[in-house]
Amino acid sequence: MATSLYSDEVRSISQATERFTSEPGLVLLRPRHRPLCSPLHFTIPSGCYALVSRHGADQEYVRSDGTRSIVWPPGLHFGYPPWVRVSHLVTMQTIVLDLPVKACKTKDNVTVNIDVALAFRIMGDQEAGEDPEFVRKFVHELKPRGLEQQLRDAQDEAVRGLARSLKHTEIYGIRSGEHTRFVKSALGSVTVSSVVNVESSHDDLEGANVADSTTLPTHRDETLVGESDDQDRNAAKIATAKGADVTEYMKQRLNRQFMPQGVEILSIMIQSCTLPKEIESQMEEKTKVISKNAQQRMFHQNNMQNTRMEEEIVTLMQTFEELRHQEESSGAEQITEEKVKLNDAVAEAKKSEATIIQEGIARIDKLKAESDLEVQRIISRKDQTIATMKAESQREAANLHAKTKLEVERKIAEASIIAAKNRAQASRLLAQAEGISAPMLAQKNEHITKLKQLDVYRNLANNNSLILCDSDDSDVNVIVIADSILADSESSKHLSRSSVLAELSLLNRLSKGMFDQSYRSNTPTVDGAVNGHS
Known part of the structure; x- marks a missing residue:
């Protein structure tokens, strides 16, 4: 929760979202100038309104359909020289501002302190049908400090007028929370709009028809509520009814004032009301006396309830004992009847069991005879089938053996003929090869002889003791x-x-x-x- 509104500079546009999130009172950021050597683009983060300037003058954004807007959309904007830059960033978030009002005078001249929290946002979202010019108006005309001062002044005036219309005993009824639901459920037919018509005059609350005893709830708990505090209860309900729609009225009043400037008030909460210490002590003492009386009544009622409960317990025990004896007698008779029925059922079951056993034995014997006969038939058919298959297989085997032997002899004969032809062909090819290779073999032998002569000459050349003579003498x-x-x-x-x-x-x-x-x-x-x- 922010205690004041302010603006600040930011080194980089990328830091704007983090600054707006971490600093509750920060509404406006001014990015520093782009250097002349910077790239020809800039980015705008989501979650904030951006104003772009060109040489200090506001530059409008031109959409693809030709429409213009003073607020630039988030994202990357490419192709702009360094002198076109983001000049201002305004947050789109809801800001909660704490506006305490000190030393308010009530109707009976008691000084109270009222702590009020106000939630608002800057308007300018064109997608929601708002005018983007509100953003420029806020940046150049209203500004964070001016907005804060106007909110404080307007809120201070509204709260002081409200406090002046109430007594100090009614001041706690205007706190935000469960009082609206309580008023709607407790007052029923009370016309709250007629009670809190604060716009015409706060003094009209005094004459509102909310104290009529015929419209107040008649149910009361005699144990927790004393007879002497009915007047206080009614006064508290009246105060609660007076403060039920105060915040809504304040919100409407402030919106009529600030919406033309581009600021929407979303909610107003009266968090606490503080009375002087001596008055709080008096109210506390009165509450303690009421609590002590209620405690005494509860103590006596508890004793009476304990006595009644003990008597009821004794009576119930006697009744339960009589019922137990009756149930035991009835249960014994039922047990005897059930035993007779059980014996009859056992005898009948044994008879049925014997009959079933005999029928089962006869059925088993019959099944055994039929199964033996069927087995014998199957064995006979099996032997006949095996004999038939064996004879057929032997005949088939003999035929296959004869065919195989004939085929083998034929293949052997064909193989012999082919082998003879191949051997003759091999002999002929071998003779041709020898005729072709004979000159080659002669050259090979001559070459081998020359190589051996060269070896002899080489050995003689390597012999250092060799003596050569040119005479045969x-x-x-x-x-x-x-x-x-x-x-x-x-x-x-x-x-x-x-x-x-x-x-x-x-x-x-x-x-x-x-x-x-x-x-x-x-x-x-x-x-x-x-x-x-x-």
């Missing part, structure tokens, strides 16, 4: 070999058996050559020999 070859052996011995400085044999062979050959001139003339020199030794 054995003496020349011996000299070359000996010379190689001697060269190896000189390089290793080690006299081996091979080196000795080489020297002997060389000496032998040289000595023989000195006597053979023909050998000299034809033998090449040692320097002309080609050798390779590693």
Whole structure:
């Protein structure tokens, strides 16, 4: 509940809904200016009226059908430059404003405090048939502070006039709550509209025809209500009748004043009325005396009721005892009769049981004989059927065996012929293949021989001890070999058996050559020999 109305600035439009919800007295928000670098769009949240300005002037919203409205609908609005912005946001929610009225004087000059709560909303919903211009009028003319002041002044005037028409003993009757329902059910034929015609004059309440004893309820509880407080009860009913439609009258009066300004009063509630402490104490003491008298009467009535109840309990116990004896006698007679009936029923049941057993045995024997005969018939038909099926199956098996044997022999013969043809064909194909592959095999063998020769040459090339000579003469070859052996011995400085044999062979050959001139003339020199030794 708000105690005052005010407006405020908001950094972002998206915060408007949260601000309106969390701050009860907030009615108007002013969003800050959009920066020049902002996107070309803005959003309007639901639940509030939005006014849009262009360079400070109000900008109307153009609908698709060409109509215009000063209030912009909620949602995303795209394609507007930064200088077109939301200037004001007005809440669409119902606002409850607390308007206490202090030091009101009653008809008998007693000072009372009356706490009044007023619920209102800002008009401008075009879907409900309201004029959107009310929103602009509220923003630029009325404003939250002005609206609050006018509401306080109007409410203060109405409440003070109401209090001036009532006495301090009647002031509690104007509180909102159950009093309207009580007046309608208790006063019955009382014309409340004639009682609370406050619009003409509050003083007319004094002469209203509500104190007529013929229209007031005549039922009274002697236990809880004393005889001395009938006058107070009637006065309370009159006060309640006076305050029954006060809030409705106030609401109509304020709506006539504020609806042209775009403010609708939804409800007015008189929450509490406070009297001075000394008057409250006097009324409390009077209520306590009435309560004590009622308590004393209730105590005496309780004793009398306890005595009557004890006497009634004794009488009822005696009556119940007599009824119990009567029921026991009647029950014994009924038990005897039922026992006789039970014995007759048992005898009849045993007789029926014996008859049923005999009939059952005879029926069972008959069923057994019939079932044995039927079983024998079934067994005979079964044996005959089995024999017939066995003979047919043996004949069918013999026929199938003969056909199968003939078919097998025929298939074997055909397979033999096909196998012979295939073997002949294979021999012919094999001969053709050998004729075709013979030159290829010769080339293959030649190729294999060349590969083996290459292996021999490769092994000779890798042999470091190989000596090559360009002569077929054995003496020349011996000299070359000996010379190689001697060269190896000189390089290793080690006299081996091979080196000795080489020297002997060389000496032998040289000595023989000195006597053979023909050998000299034809033998090449040692320097002309080609050798390779590693």
